[in-house]
Amino acid sequence: MEGMAGQKSHLTWAVHISVALLVALWLFPTVGLLVSSFRTAEQISNSGWWSAFSAQKGQLPAIRISGDERQEDGLYVIDGNLFGTAETTLSAWGTSSREPEAYEPDTEVELKDGWVLGVASSGDFRLSAPQSFEGERLPRVFATATTPPEFTLENYGNVLFGTTAGAGVGQAFLNTLTVSIPATVIPILVAAFAAYALAWMEFPGRALLIAAVVALLVVPLQLALIPLLQLHNTIGIGKGYLGVWLAHTGFGLPLAIYLLRNYMVGLPKDIIENARVDGASDFQIFTKIVLPLSFPALASFAIFQFLWTWNDLLVALVFLGTDDDRLVLTARLVNLMGSRGGQWEILATSAFVSIVVPLVVFFAMQKYLVRGLLAGSVK
Template sequence: MHVSSKKSPLTWAVHISVVALVALWLFPTVGLFVSSFRTADQIANTGWWKALFTQERQAPAIRIAGNEEEIDGQFVIAGNLFESDEVEISKWGTSSRAPEAYVPGDSVDVGDGASLTVAADGAFRLSAPQSFGDSRLPRVFTTATRPPEFTLENYRFVLFDPGNREGMARAFFNTLTVTIPATIIPIVIAAFAAYALAWMRFPGRSLLIAAVVGLLVVPLQLALIPLLRLHNEIGIGKGYLGVWLAHTGFGLPLAIYLLRNYMVGLPRDIIENARVDGATDFQIFVKIILPLSFPALASFAIFQFLWTWNDLLVALVFLIDSTGETTVMTKQIVELLGTRGGNWEILATSAFVSIAVPLVVFFAMQKYLVRGLLAGSVK
């Protein structure tokens, strides 16, 4: 801004502080993102921040396999330990007690007169005077530097593996099923109410507005037991209908408040003119108010979408029954935290699947979100 538009040391300090702040805020999420593309073994052995660099580490044992060939009276099995050709071995061994016993090129006796040699690029040659037959071939321990390596296997397993009972595919669709009606229905109901509160004259209007403002902050924790009991009594029980109704009820105060604030600001002339021309309130609402209120409708839609997509408590209480058929992603992740606390490749991938959609919505519609926030809390 105008205060120090010349390049002073202070400007540089500002730049550096913002870089630091952004890095600090981004770092945890990036960690999860990077981890979701690493194998279980990589995650367990090194920090994710090392994933981008070539690194030296001990790999788990690889058992030698391959077809036997007879060359000059020697039975030989040859091949390469690694699929990638960018791996470079610095030390290797044949037992877990001395995994770094040899250097590449060494020829080692592995018993029964067989000898094994491993080259730096992972090429091995196992030879013996007699056939190996069905005997177990030796294992090779390697300490090697390898380039960064990423995999999509976690996503395949979490989303598409039919054998994975803890997969996210079903939870994803359940979440979607909860979210869409729970976003659209309150908008419709709230839009009419907001119009009445903004542009119709009737006794008790300001009292109702105050009541809506009051209900904005009522904690939904209070609603859990009374409403669950009510749902059970009228036969809805736990299920989608109940969770849609609950989200509608809890979202309404904000919806009415936001939309009313916006509609009140619309130009009075347009509405008065339409009235003079004989339009009914219903026509004014549908043909004039709704199209003009699009930004406010969009802001609330984003709020409600994020809130219902990310919700855990309402789903736990009103939706998920003991069969677990209707589980949502947030609940699935909490379960995984309990049962798969150490399996970061599954946890990270599942969590990222669930936060990807809100992130896309967030970045695509940020303008409306900010506008809604400003309308909702700054007066």
């Protein structure tokens, strides 16, 4: 019979498909970013990340003939390999950008002044002429070739430790940790004490304080940025890590107090009353009973607060400034987009570095997320 208790809904399949689609929408860009972070600039520009594990055929950047000349049978000769040590198979080549696939491999072509250039499928070339090449501008070769999959750790070396291509990203990573960890721990410590007081201690004005906390949840933080910065400058802390820690603490406290208070007020009342009968003080009840039982709510807020502070740009720019030695990852990525828009391997690696820590935090604590979010919602 339809509608009986315990019978599965006919829409179960639709729920499963929707969840699978949501997971795919989140997973594909993340996997693509990870794969791209290990690819070279040429491969990223020539093909998508989904084809990274197969051989790729495409036009390579123009390669200038170079090498030491030698004499052979009355001719001056320069030979070598276009691709160096790379295992690449040439399928077509040319000497003009207008006709990059004009010639087949293993053919010789006569150029200016009796110059003869031949390129093999392996990339080996031989340029010969009746006169010396000294002082001459050697030709370029436009090659269409099949290259095997190639992955490298050089991108991460440049991003984290380099001084040119990924300048400052490693320092920005440390700056973001310096901001995020205290800005997550401090609000939790303060909010835990406040939530216990609002949940289990009787004092005048408690209801008004709870209403004020709920009201602060809807106040946009943008309204308080400039007045708060002016206050910091007045009291002498100015732009620095202490200022950004206090700012994140102030902006995160309403949600933290609301979330933890809802969880603590739902704890069994008999446990609290029995502890008081046994002579336990409020501080002992809080530290030995309430705090351990409230770990799911604490972990839930820690996830949200850490993700917010880690991905924050606006608050960090306002309270830390734009000095290179104090830029966080989000600000550094914005600078990289403006100055290195063509170096996709650097951008992909930097972007993945910026999301790997939040991913680790989320997956490590996700089992507490739903429990903490539903705290106090049902009885």
